[in-house]
């Protein structure tokens with residue numbers, strides 16, 4: 596037997612009441628959003644005949660998700676981070692702004708306060724013995740193609756076990772390992788030496804993974820490197836590059852892969868290259884330029900403020 600009560604005057608009045616719309620106090624924007632989301636949820640329960648058992652299983656899952664600190668992890672997993680990017684893309688299209696370097700999701704693992712290095716940085720501390728040396732370099736450009744001296748390239752990535760410093764469950768990594776802020780030189784050039792990161796997945800058995808499995812999905816990401824690129828007079832770019840050849844490069848649970856963000860990675864063993872970077876053996880090289888977009892009416896109209904870790 597199925598009943599439908601969502602459209603009754605009693606339920607509609609009740610939704611207005613629980614959202615505070617019959618009260619003068621509170622925050623109007625919060626009330627509006629709460630009313631909309633609660634209405635959609637009530638309607639879904641009604642339409643799908645969600646049973647009390649199903650509902651309480653969902654509440655228990657939310658409690659576990661919060662206790663595990665994984666709201667920021669399931670968010671990209673359910674495509675919401677990518678959806679926000681698609682909306683920013685659409686806004687840019689409306690404004691006639693072209694992003695030659697596409698934006699993509701930030702993810703939850705940025706930490707503010709990384710050491711600042713001029714021009715060329717070493718990101719890793721050499722303790723990840725499984726790491727294959729990586730050199731990545733390029734130029735930060737404005738939308739006219741001119742280099743942007745002094746641009747700030749914030750970079751962060753994981754080790755070969757898929758762990759980020761500050762979030763390493765083994766506690767083995769020093770603070771800010773594989774995290775730096777690189778200041779581009781007079782020609783707008785940035786560069787760094789590190790190791791090629793590996794892909795990683797959501798914690799096994801976690802509430803995030805359990806939901807993804809229930810959806811018939813996985814919780815794995817291809818290897819990638821995160822960036823914020825910013826400079827005076829330009830909008831801050833949030834993006835990632837993928838390591839080409841990773842089998843999951845087009846099967847990312849967080850939907851961060853985008854055309855233009857999978858640069859060629861070249862294996863080099865020539866003496867000149869090894870010497871040029873002061874290395875002791877073969878390395879992988881990625882050349883990648885970041886293109887920034889200009890401010891809109893003097894402001895960064897897409898600057899995202901969100902709670903972030905700092906150390």
Ligand SMILES: [Fe+2]
Pocket residue numbers: 702704819821
């Ligand atoms: Fe990541």
